[in-house]
Amino acid sequence: xxxxxxxxxxxxxxxxxxxxxxxxxxxxxxxxxxxxxxxxxxxxxxxxxxxxxxxxxxxxxxxxxxxxxxxxxxxxxxxxxxxxxxxxxxxxxxxxxxxxxxxxxxxxxxxxxxxxxxxxxxxxxxxxxxxxxxxxxxxxxxxxxxxxxxxxxxxxxxxxxxxxxxxxxxxxxxxxxxxxxxxxxxxxxxxxxxxxxxxxxxxxxxxxxxxxxxxxxxxxxxxxxxxxxxxxxxxxxxxxxxxxxxxxxxxxxxxxxxxxxxxxxxxxxxxxxxxxxxxxxxxxxxxxxxxxxxxxxxxxxxxxxxxxxxxxxxxxxxxxxxxxxxxxxxxxxxxxxxxxxxxxxxxxxxxxxxxxxxxxxx
Ligand SMILES: NC(=O)c1ccc[n+]([C@@H]2O[C@H](COP(=O)([O-])OP(=O)(O)OC[C@H]3O[C@@H](n4cnc5c(N)ncnc54)[C@H](O)[C@@H]3O)[C@@H](O)[C@H]2O)c1
Ligand SMILES: [Zn+2]
Numbered sequence: 527x528x529x530x531x532x533x534x535x536x537x538x539x540x541x542x543x544x545x546x547x548x549x550x551x552x553x554x555x556x557x558x559x560x561x562x563x564x565x566x567x568x569x570x571x572x573x574x575x576x577x578x579x580x581x582x583x584x585x586x587x588x589x590x591x592x593x594x595x596x597x598x599x600x601x602x603x604x605x606x607x608x609x610x611x612x613x614x615x616x617x618x619x620x621x622x623x624x625x626x627x628x629x630x631x632x633x634x635x636x637x638x639x640x641x642x643x644x645x646x647x648x649x650x651x652x653x654x655x656x657x658x659x660x661x662x663x664x665x666x667x668x669x670x671x672x673x674x675x676x677x678x679x680x681x682x683x684x685x686x687x688x689x690x691x692x693x694x695x696x697x698x699x700x701x702x703x704x705x706x707x708x709x710x711x712x713x714x715x716x717x718x719x720x721x722x723x724x725x726x727x728x729x730x731x732x733x734x735x736x737x738x739x740x741x742x743x744x745x746x747x748x749x750x751x752x753x754x755x756x757x758x759x760x761x762x763x764x765x766x767x768x769x770x771x772x773x774x775x776x777x778x779x780x781x782x783x784x785x786x787x788x789x790x791x792x793x794x795x796x797x798x799x800x801x802x803x804x805x806x807x808x809x810x811x812x813x814x815x816x817x818x819x820x821x822x823x824x825x826x827x828x829x830x831x832x833x834x835x836x837x838x839x840x841x842x843x844x845x846x847x848x849x850x851x852x853x854x855x856x857x858x859x860x861x862x863x864x865x866x867x868x869x870x871x872x873x874x875x876x877x878x879x880x881x882x883x884x885x886x887x888x
Contacts, residue, residue, distance in 0.1 A: 527542055527543065527544030527547065528542070528543045528544065528743055528747035529541070529542055529543075530543070530747060530750045530751045530754055531754075532666070532667075532686075532754040532757060532758060533754075533758050534686060534757075534758060534761055537668075537686045537761075539686060539687060539688055539689055539690065540689055540690070541666060541689075541690040541692065541747075541750045541754065542554070542689070542690065542691050542692065543661070543692045543694065543743055543746045543747045543750060544692075544693065544694065544743060545693065545694045545695050545739045545742075545743070546693060546695055547691050547692070547693040548576065548579045548580055548583060548654075548691075548693045548695070548696075549579065549583055550583065551580060551583045551584060551654065551691055552583035552584040552585070552586050552587030552588075552589055553583075553586075553587050554689065554691060555584070555587070555589065555627075555652055555689065556587040556588065556589060558650070558652075558688050558689060560625045560650035560652075560688055561623035561624055561625040561649075561650065562588070562589055562590060562623045563589070563590050563592070563623055563624045563625070564584055564589055564590065564591045564592070564624075564625060564626070564627050565592050565593075565594055565615060565618075565624060565625070565626050565627070566580065566591055566592065566593045566594065566626075566627045566629050567594050567596060567611065567626060567627070567628055567629070567630075567634055567637065567638035567641065568593060568594075568595060568596070568628075568629040568630050568634055569595055569596055569597065569598040569602065569630055569633075569634060570595055570598060571598050572629055572630050572634070572656055573593060573595060573629075575699055576629065576656070576696070577593060580627075580629060580654070581593075591627075592618065594611060594614055594615075596611070596634065596637060598633075599633070600633055600673065600678075602633050602634070602637055603633055603636055603637050603671070603672045603673045603678075603679075604672055604673060605672060605674070605681065607637065607672070608637065608640060608641060608672050611637075611641050612641060612644070612645055615641070615645055616645075624649060625642075625649055625650040625651060625652070625688075626638055626639075626641060626642040626645075626649060626650070626651035626652070627651065627652045627654055628651060628652070628653050628654065628655075628665075628687075629654045629656065630654075630655070630656050630657075630660070631655065631656055631657035631659065631660045631664075632655075632657065632659055632660045632663070632664035632665075632793075635653055635655055635660050635664050635665050635670075636664060636669075636670050636671050636672070636679070636682075637670075637672060638651060638670075639651060639653070639668070639670030639685055639687065640670040640671055640672055640681075640682055640683060640685070642670075642685065643670055643683040643685035644683070648685065650688045651685075651687050651688065652687055652688055652689045652690075652691065653665035653666075653687045653689070653690045653691070654690075654691045654692075654693070655690065655692055655696075656693075656696040656697075657696075657697075657700060657704055657707075657708060658697055658700065658704065658705055658707070658708025658709070658712075658746075659704075659707055659708040659711055659793065659794060661692040661694075661697075661708070661746050661750075662708060662711050662712055662715070662745070662746055662749035662750065662753070663708075663711045663749070663753065663771075665687070665690050665692070666690055666750055666753045666754060666757065667686075667753055667754075667757040667768075668684045668685050668686035668687070668757070668761070669682065669684060669763075670682055670683055670684075670685050671683070677849070678779075678782075684761060684762055684763075686761075690750075692746055692750070694739055694742040694743055694746065695739075697737060697742060698737050702735060702830060703792070703830075704792075705734065705735055706794060706795075706829055706830040706831050707792050707793060707794025707795060707831075708794060709727075709731070709734065709794065709829040709831065710774070710793075710794035710795065710797040710798040710801070710826070710829070710831055711749070711794060711797065712727065712745055712749055713727065713798070713801060713822070713825060713826060713829070714771070714773050714774050714797065714801060715748070715749045715752045715753070716866070716867070717773060717801070717822060717863050717866055717867070717869070718752075718770045718771070718773050718861070718863075718867075718868075718869045719752050719770070719867060719868075719869075720748060720752060720867055721865075721866050721867030723745065723748050723749075724825070724866050724867065726744070726745070727745070727825060727829075728821075728825055728828075731825070731828050731829050735830075753771070756768055756770060756771060766871065769859075769861060769871060770861055770869055770871075772861050773801065773804060773861040773862075773863070773869055774797045774798070774800035774801035774804055774861075775797060775800055776800065776804070776847065776850055776858075776859070776860055776861070777799070777800040777803040777804060777843070777847065777884065778793075778796040778797040778798075778799065778800025778801075779796070779800075779846075779850060780800075780843050780844075780846035780847040780849075780850070781796040781799060781800065781835065781838065781843060781846075782796045783846040783849070784838050784842050784843050784845075784846040785837075785838060790836065790837065791832075794831065795831060795832055798826050798829075798831035798832055798833065799832055799833060799834065799835055799887060801822065801826065802819075802822070802823055802826060802833040802834075802887055803883055803884055803886075803887045804860060804861065804862055804863070804883075805818075805819040805822055805823070805862075805863060806819065806883035806886050806887060807860060807862060807875065807879060807880060807883040808862040808863055808864070810879055810882065810883055811862070811872070811875075811879070813862065813863075813864050813870070814862065814863050814864060814865070815865075818863070818865060818866055821866070822863075822866070833887065834887055834888065835884070835887050835888050840881050840884050840885050840888070841881075843884055844877070844880065844881055844884070847880070857873060857874045858873070858874065858875055858877075858880065859871060859872070859873050860872050860873075860875060860880075
């Protein structure tokens with residue numbers, strides 16, 4: 527088991543990565559002394575797969591567990607489901623020692639974390655991420671939210687968990703497409719901050735798809751510590767450091783928005799194309815070598831991820847881009863690589879350059 531500590535003074539917590547950790551959940555959570563009554567927020571699919579193990583582990587440690595199910599899709603991250611969960615919590619809450627466990631991918635994690643942040647002005651919660659994407663990214667760092675009709679993640683908070691438990695054996699029941707989606711974020715981490723991780727991925731991507739426990743533990747703990755170090759320095763996203771995590775996401779989000787969120791791309795696929803496009807901009811600017819961009823694209827393709835945009839027009843994507851939260855007064859802002867392992871933030875790039883780079887990815 528690997529342990530990464532995220533240091534935030536009184537809000538510090540551990541991120542544990544290892545195979546079979548679900549059996550230890552009860553003991554690990556009990557040690558936190560955050561209460562005796564766990565409300566586990568999850569969805570039907572994950573409940574079917576992992577409820578028994580988790581319930582048993584919690585009860586063996588003397589904790590009580592109640593399961594609350596939410597729909598299985600981004601639709602769960604809505605005000606409607608948030609309200610319903612808060613009311614269900616209040617109706618059953620006789621004890622003052624209630625806390626929340628988020629058992630699931632990024633959807634469940636973002637929603638359950640937000641519920642924890644507002645119920646009684648904040649109760650403790652634990653993240654038990656079950657997808658590769660949530661283990662390397664969404665379960666860490668305390669950004670919790672639901673979507674509004676106007677945009678994704680528009681109502682939310684910064685609210686840190688008390689513990690993150692990443693059991694790599696959950697990943698054995700994920701589809702190849704979901705593993706690939708997580709790999710897009712992992713490639714992001716490698717390019718923004720870890721050239722060794724990048725070469726490791728080039729050599730070992732097959733092991734990840736085959737569920738090799740050692741390889742999974744290695745890459746998940748590496749990514750968790752890269753994210754932890756960034757979050758420690760910029761918990762509230764005020765110092766322009768967390769923006770590094772948005773590499774590949776500017777154009778990626780625009781693709782998701784332009785194609786409709788339940789559209790042709792899942793998040794990781796959109797990010798993979800966003801990475802390829804960002805690299806093309808960096809090459810055009812003369813800051814990133816064409817050979818390095820090719821190397822990243824080769825890895826993306828080897829990970830069964832797309833690098834090309836289908837069925838969308840350049841102007842459609844550019845229009846979606848202009849709505850990006852990180853653009854100030856319509857001035858664009860991009861996180862671009864200068865070499866594998868190092869990025870820089872660029873502002874106010876000529877629209878034509880951005881559009882040409884997008885066109886190159888069609
Ligand atoms: N808070 C953050 O910092 C942050 C960062 C990145 C992404 N996100 C959010 O994360 C969400 C995406 O997360 P995701 O990719 O994990 O998607 P997801 O939560 O929708 O999970 C993907 C699918 O896998 C299923 N699933 C989960 N675990 C499984 C398992 N072990 N075996 C089989 N099936 C399983 C789920 O039921 C779902 O159908 C988005 O809403 C995004 O906005 C948040
Ligand atoms: Zn992402």
